[in-house]
Amino acid sequence: MLTKEQVLEALRDVKDPELNRSLVELNMIRDIRIDGDTVSLTVVLTITGCPLKAKIEQDVIDALKQLGAKEVRLQFGAMTDEERAALSAQLRGGQTPPSAPAGQAPLLNPILAKDSHTTFIAITSGKGGVGKSTVTVNLAVSLARLGKRVGIIDADIYGFSVPDMMNIEQRPTVIGETILPVEKLGVKVMSMGFFVEDNSPVIWRGPMLGKMLRNFFTEVHWGDDLDYMLLDLPPGTGDMALDVHTMIPQSKEIIVTTPHPTASFVAARAGAMAKRTGHEILGVVENMAWYEAKDGSKEYVFGKGGGAKLAEVLSTELLAQIPLGQPDNHPAEPDYTPSVYRADSPIGKLYLDMAKRVAEKCEAGGQ
Template identity: 60%
Template sequence: MLTKEQVLEALKPIQDPELHKSLVDLNMVKNIQIIDGVHVQLEVVLTIQGCPLKAKIQQDIEDALRKLGAASVMLKFGVMSKEELAALTQSLKKEVTTDTGVPKMLRPDSGVTFIAITSGKGGVGKSTVTINLAAALARAGKRVGIIDADIYGFSIPAMMKIDQKPTMIDQTAIPIESYGVKVMSMGFFAPDNNPVMWRGPMLNKWIRNFLVNTHWGELDYLLLDLPPGTGDVAIDVAAMIPQAKEIIVTTPHNVASFVASRAGAMAVHTKHEIIGVVENMAYYEEKDGTKKYLFGQGGGDALAEQLKTNVIARVPFAQPEENTGSSVYDEDSLIGEVFTSLAEDIIYNG
């Protein structure tokens, strides 16, 4: 003879796939009925009607209840009422913000390491560095998020082959997860890849939204892909996240290095710790192991010397991963190994 208490206990390990919390704790399991002691009927109320992972939730529930001893499971899906949704939103807000509305992750004791990836100019592979470092940190078992803060030149969703929009629970966004990394980007909210034509105050608002109105859950690292240069977004991030560390991306070309020095100088001015310089497109390696320096040599070293830091990675040229269309490289590839090494350095040396 099954009881409602046993059913709830059996369902506790099953999580909402987006919120990563127990369906029971989220009060999503309703109207449990047990017929003849072994036939279970119940309703699960979801945050939105078209939950893309509804089939997985159903399978997990059926498996758990059959393991408990249910002869049959009849499951009905519903949607939360406005009142239930409002209560859930408030609960999520309390988890991520203080009483004054400041994101808890911004507190010095939050345990979140913020890493801003910046450059002096576009076209040096800053976003490629961001997503591959994030993926390498995730493969190392870390909980990682990315804010695509390049409001005008957002590219992270396309580079990570993300083609869906974040679920919105009232005014709270649930990040999209790809390669084990949670992602938020302006690209999710710009219809048909239209350009974003905003100035300072609106940019500040969106960056703050990505921090305050996004349910990131528990994170170890949050990477911010900043626009190139030293404009409004970089200034706002420096003010909002004074504890952020920075990685400066350049190519070996002396012009790219010269321009990148301005971004580095801004990091010094805002008292952000510079983790180091990543020299992207450092060389092309022939099949026989010969290296060709297509953009010359020395740009990364010159920049590191000027900023009193080190070159922490040299990333070679490579073709995008075959058949995936993604810019995230396999961990066994040459570039994947470079980022694995970089991630390990960051984890163990800060």
């Protein structure tokens, strides 16, 4: 006959998908009752209407049936405010978070600490419309496909687009004072877009932008140490870029441009700013490099050479030339995204090659 101890032991391997911690460790398994080969229990979710309730339910049932239960009866509840506050404190390590500079909020996560193993990569450009966000999400997903633990902060507060590009409809879960990022395709994502209703405009001045960026670190639980955190910056050299340079002095940068000479000329300013503030430039990505016609010929609709010239000016390398193209994804597919290329598609392979090169450069620099 099954015992409560066996049930708890079997459920130790079942994790909350958002927190990546055992349901047993989080005290989410309650009221275990055993009647022959029937197991009844209550799963206490972090919030009412937890978006991943169905997955948790299936994982619990599978684990208990593998243990030998013929029937599993589940009830669901939700944590009280006090329990959520205690969990929030537990996620913070049960202690006061590390201190931050005077006048700034304390840091929830150690990823900004000097001894952090997380590599920050800011994706920037001189002007809008060059595909910076497309490069960000595809590089992030490609790094995840290589087995890296990756996060994205959509720091383009006015022009946030990452949730839409990755087809993320789920909102972040809030536990007490802690926000959990939304995960898609192996990438943890945080964006201003999660907190704006009906695509409303964000009308803020400079200081508020920096405050929101810092909140993405002080109030978001990123979990275990990430290997890479990508920041999708607004175009140009404005307030948000300055905040990143100040807040994350160890950040590296990738500059995105099109082949057009003017785009390359303007992007050089972003690169010059990175150099002036001591950020390492990993390289240049030339987006919309050409259009491949049906007969296989290449049409250089935005000209040639902008990426190579920019890389030369900044004394760095041209990481990739990405042609014009639309991902061949269908809305009926699971994990559909309008902007992420399949791993086995021609453009998807270019991004995978770029991800390998970026990881190689970052890991060589960290040795």
